[in-house]
Amino acid sequence: MSARALVALRVVFVLALLPLATGIFIVTYQDASMTHLPGKWATVEMARAGTFPFLQPYASFGQPLAGNPNFGTFFPDTLLFLFLPLTVAFGAHFAIAAALAFIGARRWARAEGVDAAAAHVAALAFVLSGVFVSTWKFYNSGMALAVAPWVLSAASRLARGGAPKRTSAELGLCGALEVLAGEPVIALLTFLLAAGRVVAGGRRGPMRSRLAGLAGGLLLAALIAAPQILLTWQIFHGSSRELRPFPFVTATGTSVHPMLALEQVLPFPFGRPDLTGAPGFSGHAWFDNHSPYLWTLHVGWATLALLLLFGRARTGPERGFYVVALVAAVLSLGKYLPYAKKIYPLLSLDGRIRFPVKWWYVVALCLVPAVGWAAQRWQSGERPNRFSLEAVGAMLVGFLGVVIVHGAGTPLAWLGALASAAAVSTLVMRRRAPSTGAVAMAILVFAAAADGRPDLRAHPRRRRPSVGSLRPARSDHARGVSPRGTGAVGGERRAIRRRLRVRPRPRRQLFGRRPRGAEAGRRSDLGAAGGGVEARRRALRRDRRPARRAVPGGRGPERAAPGPALRDRRPGTGRAAGRRPHHLS
Template sequence: MTSRARPSLRALGRPGPLAVTVLIMLPVLTFSVPALAGHPFISADNLIQNFPLRVLVARNLEHGHLPLWNPYIWSGTALLGGLNAGALYPGTLLFTVLPAQAAFVVNEIAVYVVAAIGLYVFLRRSSLSVGAAFLGSLSFTVGGFMSAQLVHIDLVQGASLVPWMLVALQRMAVPRTASPPGAAKPAPAARWPTVLLGVCIGLLVLTGSPEALIDDSILVAIYGGWLIWRHRSGRILVQMAMAAAAAMLLTAIQWLPGLAFAAHSQRSASSYAFFTSGSFSPKLTALTGMPYLLGSYGRFGLPPYHGQYNLAEVTSYVGILPVCAAFAMLTGPWRARRASEGLGVWYVIIAVGLILSFGGYTPLGHLLVHIPIYGQQRLQNRNLVAVDLGLAVLFAYWVDGVRQRTRTDAGPAHPSRAERAAALLPVVCTICLVGALVASPVILSQELGSPVPPGSFHRLEAYLGVGLVVAVAGGLLAAGWDRIPRRNLLQAVLVLVAVDLAIFSANEFWLTAPPRPALTDATGMATAVAAQTGSTGRFAIYDPDQSDTAALDDLGQPDLNILRSLSSVQGYGSVVSGDYDRATGSHQQSDLSVAALAGSTFDDLNLTTLVTRPGYFTEPPGSTTAPTGPVPQTVPGGGQHAWYVGSPRRLTAVSVQVRGDPGCPLSPGGLGLALLTANGGTRPAPALTPVSNGPGTTAVALDGSTAAVGIVVANGSSCPLTVDSASVTTAGSGVLLLAGPLQGAVTAPKWQFVETLGSFAVFHNTGARGRFWVTAADGGPAPAASVRVTADPLTGNQTVVVTTPRPARVVRSVATAPGWSATVRATQPAGASRRVAVPSSGALVQSVPVPAGTSTVTWSYRPASVTVGAVISLAGAAALAALGLAWTIRRPVGRARRRRRAGGVGRTER
């Protein structure tokens, strides 16, 4: 098969201006129109993590600060080193000049324009027709990974750069132009591919997504390695190395702090179970033929997906036709095209992407986990980007190939039997899967790891019917393209792809715009939480079940609290300090360690407000799960113990099972009982007296006139008493066992009920220690000291004035982290300033010693990794600028010499 000349970059726009326009306008209209209507597509992780973190970066930059520290989550954590903010990515800088929501929408548009045009350019430079390049680009950009993973904008920002890296590598493989007659040496190779590759690698680092950097680099390295082998060119390897080195030099200020923070994060001691937890089950490759076979996001009445991980992480669907095309191109009629165009590399990329995605489902998992950096990943399924890109590229070649084959001089004009069979194979498999699902929905869905509730299966029937029609149409088109007139073939393919991708995209989660107040500080519940917490306290949400994520957003769950400048002991992100996570258990969303909550850990972290659901205080009687609360509970002689019921309820009875010392019986009047009221007071109630039909059971009937949030049981005897269980009967909910996970951890009088917010209850911690306190230097009683805050900037670099009668330690309720130091300057009596290291291990919060008298203490955060990274980046920028200047100066000189030589030769020949 004859090859055609590669079009130049300048010529790319002329053959297909309509294709380029559509590829640009599709994302522009998709994202801008809803945003202008007040409903921007900002959801899931973008809503609660990526958007607020970028807003915080902009705040820092607007105040002239490097975005180094985030004071609002996890009691203070690294912002630049935490990576998730993409703090130095160019798109993040837009947040300093545009309204936050507009800046995010522009970033979304840029992702898909960059990806679509990049792949279009790559395919056109691969000598493919405009239609083929357009369809390949459309399939990759609108389908599968790129669409499903929009909820992680950093991930798709990285993926959008891959096509441009392929363009750079492709151009590197072009041989040097022939030397002019009489020239001393060949004309130099173009330098722009090296620059383009370096820029893309640098941007990939700055996205802040380790998965994007690692997975996309593997994909690009495979393609680059294939080019080196195919062209036997060490020059390509040199250019790749130069581009990577330049990119890593310039971005050292980002990746060095990132590596330093990861080294002491919860991922520093990752296990094989952690590494494989996000592996893609081979069984779920069935979703490449029908993406919502096992459920969706609840759109259009489809049942929700309940499988392994969330649906976005297992989605790889660029359309049924690209899958059929990839199988068809494995047959004999395509052998010449595969060899001449080197299509085998795309099958290798697909295979490697699948194998890496399988992670722990293959023996390779035990080897991959030991690879530095790669082994600290959790989501192996994100290698599916390689699968989608490979299928999209092969699809473009298939479209171009079948259109050429309709001409008698361009190859077989009809598919062979093997080609037809191969093209129909994915469709046959899909039909069999759907048939099996219809016949045995429970068994098959459980076998595939996503049980569809029996009562919900009928909601899939309409989608399965439409999906089968599209799949069959795709298979028939891939197998019988010769039956369609050549002039109509491209239109038929385009219509099928458009319908297929439209059905897929219409069910995507990111199309659900969040409530507008969630993107601002206007939600009523979030405002109430902020008012209760104040500017100096911290809050937490305990709702590990996350039964209503929209309500959590309304509460301003981390990291949405950043938008309100509200601090939390929790956070949402990929990395957190390992010591902090072990002490608090707060890495998981809306979760924390109940044991730490029962102790003083969160008092030191100044947790003043806890928001939770009342159900975490109770268990229904007869529950099949063991009580999670601290049962039994010992009540000392003469003491009392309180149990919360979670929210105000009208109690009609209270029952307590007790065990006492046989030699020390209960007082004749029974156990004292009081009701905790919603306003923080107590109301006496009739005593709990023994009942005849329950050994050790004391109970009392109430009139239900008092709305109580809890009960207090008083032991009037002089001996300790063991309470085996406590239960209440309510007017509306029946009998509730007071044995939920928060019992024993959230108790009166330390924790005071404040109010209910929707389905949540709010509690105030009276034991929170505040932002600063002073302890004795020798561990004895704390001195009578005073602390006054004089500077409290956004960076966390606070300044306080401490007055103490004797040497002491001033403690700051901020999580320890490498990079913090303090300057202590004695003012009364006057003394010299001294710099003091702030311990970064062995303590949960920061503290420094101060002398007797009055001292000014200033905390500063400047990790060594940031300093070293900045020096490397500046030095690299200076070196590259010098090289660029030298090349710019030499280029005209060399060009003039070549012209003179060419002119001299010409005159001699004449």
């Protein structure tokens, strides 16, 4: 790949991050906006008032703030919140995470011995993977996963015989940032990978010096991150995770169902979790009746094709990462594993860690050296693996068939699928010293287009509402949207409602006004006849029951429609009952 192509890729990547860094777009889904954004606002308020943010005063009558690592109070980019507007600093946090992930993954691939062009491909494959994109639901997970390649880069340099003092200091600094990023599970997995890389590393240098460098780096990381570690240890005693550990059902609640293998074909095969209606999420059966914790585990067609064609899972220098990725993918099955209840206490640290889907963080990290070495072999013109051309051809035909039958969704997703098909075709057809620019650009286009960044929303500006916009809000049932599922399920429920034509029972006011006509006669007869309290209650319930009338077309009985006053008081039920909703005048 030429120097101009590398510069062009970097420019495209930076331009894609500018809307985040300037606050035009912010992350708006789940914990990032509901929990972490108010927490940063409270941190800024107290810091400007000269108070240390021990507690979050706006959460449940006061919750730990600085001691909760999820808020990243001690991470260096907290200073941005003191000088920039809240939305700009909040968006810049995610832009910095993406930039750190790209640079760190490229640095790690280079430390493993991969060329510059192939390292760019590996970095793009990691940053634009579905796992990394899905971590943007949380303020802390994206940054923690972005810093992880920096830690593993230092561990790789230490394992390959780098200068012990320098690599140990680098490991300590990056390890401290990993802890301060605020995701303990990602930090634990990263340190385990780093220790394994040092122990099972290259043959350069004695084992004793490598272990000494590893111990020195971890000690330095603990000293730098000591404020966060001590405050977290303080609030951990007496917390629910210590007093009431997660039971098996809760700890394995996000186990990866085998059906999720479809996510390697499309980023959102079960619909988008942030939408309603036909394009909305309808895969609750495979996610324990919840929305997915990680929105997509999609890796990318070009990435899979590279690994199939030029990955050396048994003989290459990256073979250990294939083993680790396979073990992590198996462990992510959680409760679907045999003897899951017996191994649950070990994997969850006796109920203190949950969500088996987090093992896919390890899979995403292992992609960096694996994709880097595969891209380098393709660039150098090596022959592909045996029977890999047939496997990639079958994969391409099968994936395109699923996309055509199932539908890709948005026009950008169709564009991404076509770009990926072109990239896979390029990998198969070009044998001799090709440029990796096409593959890198295809990974960039496909991930950016197909994923669609559903958790990003434009920052709204306040506008004066017009008179015509003052309309009553329509509920989910009024829109024909199922509260649990969407798509075909919602359409089936709407059809059932149309056939039954069941309308809400009107509540007639019997007290507070004087009964008239036949109603007064019935109530007087009831009082004269007596019969006890129960008889009176039954008579009153029978009196409130509306009369049934026949529906034209022979569709069975239908309840009487509410009166005009009731329709005015309940505007949201107009369309659900078969009538056009009224508008405020």
